[in-house]
Amino acid sequence: MSKFFPIRLLERRQIAPTVLHLAFVRDDGEALDYTPGQFIQIHFPLADGGTARRSYSCATRHDHRIACGEAVEFVASIVPGGAATALFQGMEIGDCLQASGPLGLFTLKPADANRRYLLIATGTGVASYRSMLPQLDAMIRERGVEVAIVHGARTPAELLFADEFLAMVDKHPGKFRYLPCLSREDLGDAAAFAGAEPAHGHVQDRLADLAPKPGADIAYICGNPNMVDAVVATLKESGLPMKDIRREKYISLK
Incomplete structure (x- = not known):
């Protein structure tokens, strides 16, 4: 399982009627080894004392490694009554969350020879x-x-x-x-x-x-x-x- 790391909110914008665009930065001084098409998971507590996680495809335009201090971007649907929506909308700039990843194989393959x-x-x-x-x-x-x-x-x-x-x-x-x-x-x-x-x-x-x-x-x-x-x-x-x-x-x- 991927280890957890902290991410800090840099920016939040509503870019469509039902979509938030969020930019975070990894907050432990390390880079993020990332291949476009992969996703990260956000981990957060629930009001009932449990925990939840949500997966979001990275939207960051990058070839591979996201250097220390560079933004990790993703978009999230606004779901009325949703726990993740309430979390993101209630965060202040500078607040931190726990994340893990990147994960997934939905990536372009160097060996592809397609037209x-x-x-x-x-x-x-x-x-x-x-x-x-x-x-x-x-x-x-x-x-x-x-x-x-x-x-x-x-x-x-x-x-x-x-x-x-x-x-x-x-x-x-x-x-x-x-x-x-x-x-x-x-x-x-x-x-x-x-x-x-x-x-x-x-x-x-x-x-x-x-x-x-x-x-x-x-x-x-x-x-x-x-x-x-x-x-x-x-x-x-x-x-x-x-x-x-x-x-x-x-x-x-x-």
Whole structure:
């Protein structure tokens, strides 16, 4: 089991109607060995005397090691009545928590020789792909890999880190695509999302447009368990083998 270490709150912002963006710093003077796509666990006491833990994918844009003093970022859904939500909203800047990790294998693999990555997410699951941006930038430049990020949300306000994904579209035209899928509202102000390829519906509905190709594509899927299962089934129908389908399910806990 990973050892516990203290983290201190540096910043808290509400970046969407139901999402907090939190930045902590490790508070024991040590670095954090971290691979983009991994998660950390937060441990905290409950009012009834018990303890709880919650897992959050790191959103920090970094290649690997987070040096001493550098921020560890993640996003957390605001859950009414939720213990973790009450904890984060009640913290003062400078307060500390116990954490452990990083953990998880939802990471880009150096040995991959694919032509394209299909990175599919709903909600806060897209944080993992934000953390991978430096690696993806290097892969595009060094071996010409293509990237398509498909992000499902209800409204434009819930398209987390859209500006950063759109900056990658501008930087790598034809190599990096950003495909928001909105289930409730249209994209609205097109000028704010120039370069995006929006659609109404759910992420699995976009897969036909992407035409997954066995032997050329590797897919990552992160978010709602029902979405993950639906996308896996669709990708398998298109011929992608399970070894090229990598997934992480987010389960909302109060």
